[in-house]
Amino acid sequence: MVEEFAAFSAAEIGADIGPVLEAMKAGGRRTLARIERNARAAGVRAETALMENFGGRVADAIVKQAKRWRADLIVMGTHGRRGVKRALLGSDAELVVRYSPVPVLLIPARRR
Numbered sequence: 001m002v003e004e005f006a007a008f009s010a011a012e013i014g015a016d017i018g019p020v021l022e023a024m025k026a027g028g029r030r031t032l033a034r035i036e037r038n039a040r041a042a043g044v045r046a047e048t049a050l051m052e053n054f055g056g057r058v059a060d061a062i063v064k065q066a067k068r069w070r071a072d073l074i075v076m077g078t079h080g081r082r083g084v085k086r087a088l089l090g091s092d093a094e095l096v097v098r099y100s101p102v103p104v105l106l107i108p109a110r111r112r
Contacts (some may be wrong), residue, residue, distance in 0.1 A: 025050065047071075059095035067101055074104045 030064045031050040039046035047069060053061045066074050078093040 025052075057095065059091065059092040059099065062092070062096050063099050063101070071102050073102055076101055076104065076106060077109060078106045079109050 028050045032050055036046050036048050049064065049065060051061055062076070063076065065071075074096060075094060076096060078091075093104075093106050097106070
């Protein structure tokens with residue numbers, strides 16, 4: 001999912017966001033392909049989707065898609081933000097855990 005605030009912030013300053021969005025989508029497709037290959041190599045049947053969601057919360061779109069697919073599990077990454085950053089940016093992972101009809105496995109971001 002592409003966070004809408006990143007795209008709209010660029011548009012507000014007059015930047016052409018088309019190339020930025022395309023780069024984000026290409027990166028998302030590569031990531032999903034790698035994850036799906038790794039899951040299949042481990043004997044897990046995985047389904048992935050790259051969605052655009054301008055105008056709604058990412059968490060809502062994830063939960064809606066999980067219901068549509070009748071998913072068994074949602075696996076998603078988390079930034080692990082705390083304090084002010086979490087208050088300002090919110091926590092989509094937390095909302096997915098709260099509203100998901102199925103178990104959610106959260107994978108923390110690697111520390112660099």
